[in-house]
Amino acid sequence: MAPLLELEGIGKTYPGVRALDGVSLHLDRGEILGLIGENGAGKSTLMKVLGGVVPPSEGTLRIDGQVQESWDVPAATRAGIAFVHQELSLFDNLDVAGNVLFGREPLRGGLLRLVDRRATREKVAPILQRLGADFTPDTPVAELSIAQRQLVEIARALAAEARIIILDEPTSSLTLSETARLLTVVKELRADGVGLIYITHRLGEIVDCADRVVCLRDGKMVGALRREDIAHGTMIRLMIGRELRSLYAPPANPPGEGGLAVRGLVTTAFPGSAVDLHIRPGEILGLAGLVGAGRTSLARTLFGIDLPLAGEVRLDGKPLTLRGPRDAVAAGIYLAPEDRKKAGLVLDMPITENVTLASAPDYTRGGLMVHRLERSAAEKQRQGLRIKAPNCSVRAGTLSGGNQQKVVLGKWLSMAPRVILFDEPTRGIDVGAKGEIYALMRALSDRGVAILMISSDMEEVLGVSDRIVVMHEGRISGGLDRAGFSEQAVLRLAIGSRHEAEEAHA
């Protein structure tokens, strides 16, 4: 029998970027295929191709051995492909049944096309039962936890009679017990003959459930593992293509005194946990942890966007009151946010105005802005950071991710940085530009700037930091010196076990 799904030589080229290059894979009925790869390896693009959202530049796609000529979203749905996304895509103003059967509501009343609520419930209830859900079809989605919402997504896939379910980082926001239950559900689906593609960074889950693993790197399929070969080590080797590459550039000087000292800081995200942290000038402190561990809220609080519930922040020994980003910026604490497009840049403004946005009053004479001064400041950053743009009047929105990040950096470098908080500094940036960003961070730290780098990219955390602290559920679960760096140590702290870990140095 032909495989359920076959991809052959799939390629996708965006202007200037080869996102996928000759990717081939197949999926059988009743099989869980683990798909692994680093951020930016092409997993999302591949899934977009599979879902019909993005047309491939080349290659063929076969369902049950039939070559699919025109492949788009409706075709993918007809073929029984369903997605369970990492960003949940439910309508939280509807109840569970409404979500599960959205777009396929049973109707009554002929031309009036009324939604048959009773039939909806009757159709959804058995699906929820099969998934072992502890909520009813009438429960409003707004009342559900993230894990329960994940189940609703799966129920939606089942209601669509999906034969191929793609789970994209389904557990990134789940607790361990919730993860375990999700894995049980996934295995039951396999037993029912559904083909599943399981994408995750959590290799342990792959070891637990996958029948086969394929790995993407830089848009290419770099290897496959059979059930008996699946193990952390083999997978990591496939993902990074070698032993952990050394990104590390040691600091020019030992870290200085002072810097940003945080004592007993309580953020609104975790009212029950206090954070102690010390970022020294001249060092890059990596902040690791799972998604949702409270790292971003810590950065937002240190930058004054969220107000702390308690605790103390000192810069070079002097206490700081942070009532808003204005106070942080005035003190020289800058944030390069996770979402550059939303919070870092004004995409419709030229590079110049983005660079001078936070320090506009510095470019005035007699209260009026002097464009010449602005332009020369921006030009200096463009050359210093090697921003790839013909000139500084180009809109920031037209630049690539790496160059956008450089514009954000240019904004802060044109001022007087004391502390820079990087939240996922290289997310969505391709490999070459990553190296440049790391070098810039090191140069900054060697100038005496204290740097905090939040990152979910293990290679980056281990390769760039001088010291690592790890967060777990709102608190610092431990710290590591360079000598103690290892993926296992970081992961252990990230999932909350203090075992073998040193105390945080803060």
Add this chain to the structure above:
Amino acid sequence: MSKKELGLALLLVVIGGITAALNPLFLSGVNLLNMANLIGLFGIFAIGQGLIIITGGIDLSVGSMFALLGVVLVDLLVNFELFWPLAVLATIGIGLALGLLHGLLVTRLKLQPFVVTLCGLLIYRGIARYYTQDSTSGFGYAGDIDTVSWLASGRSFGIPNPFIIMVVVAIIMAVVLHRTVFGRYLYAVGRNEEAARHSGINTDAVITGAYLLGGALAGLAGVLLVFYTSSVSPSSFGSFYELYAIAAAVLGGCSLRGGEGSILGIVLGTVLLQILQNLVNILGIPSSLNFAVMGGVILLGVIADQQLGQRKQRIQLSRAQGHAPAE
């Protein structure tokens, strides 16, 4: 002058030219002076509206504010016999205060500008009507208002004073918007409030500032309007004027999404609107079609602008990619 403004100016010339060709009275002195007067009156509060629109907001309350301010001004001058500079300042002050109120409701309570000013539209009109018991108030035999009356509705060097005042306001506001830090912040907040906040900008103060300016300019325009009509009937005075202001700003290149627009554009938009109004009269088009003509032209203008904008973006994009193919 940007391409957008140039296009608008060209459109003005073309429409003006056609109208003049059809009826030479269009270019007669009386008609031009009359139009200049109206352009002055409408331009002042259209500029205020434009500033608010640039922050991504909107002010629907302008017309009702005129009714309330007009009623108050007449009352202060006629019944309280207040010295006119004080009365004028008080009127502008109320405009400023209402602007502040709108700004605070939008920034502190995070209400939507549309809702806040829609309520203003209803409330101010209601208060004005209640206060006067819906009767028209005028200056009658009020005392010493000759000076202010001349200032607000007279002419200097043959040019209507409102037009001169509007030009002065436009120049000042153009400097504020295009040259000062505050102006830069207005655009930044309108385009991406979150990024502006992440750059340490006090976005609440910037937005409130725009409403303050809008309120003050509405106050000023209100004073001039009262002397233009010389009486205020609270149920109709200033009705729909907020829509003229919004239309002028949009025609002039402001996007209701915020972050776009220029003072020159807004002024040109006002001029175009007044020419359209005038053209309806002067070409003998039934005046009942007035709004329809205006609406049609705005729609066409916005569609043309959209199409041109998309083309420009495509060109820019391909150019940028040509220069920086990859990282």
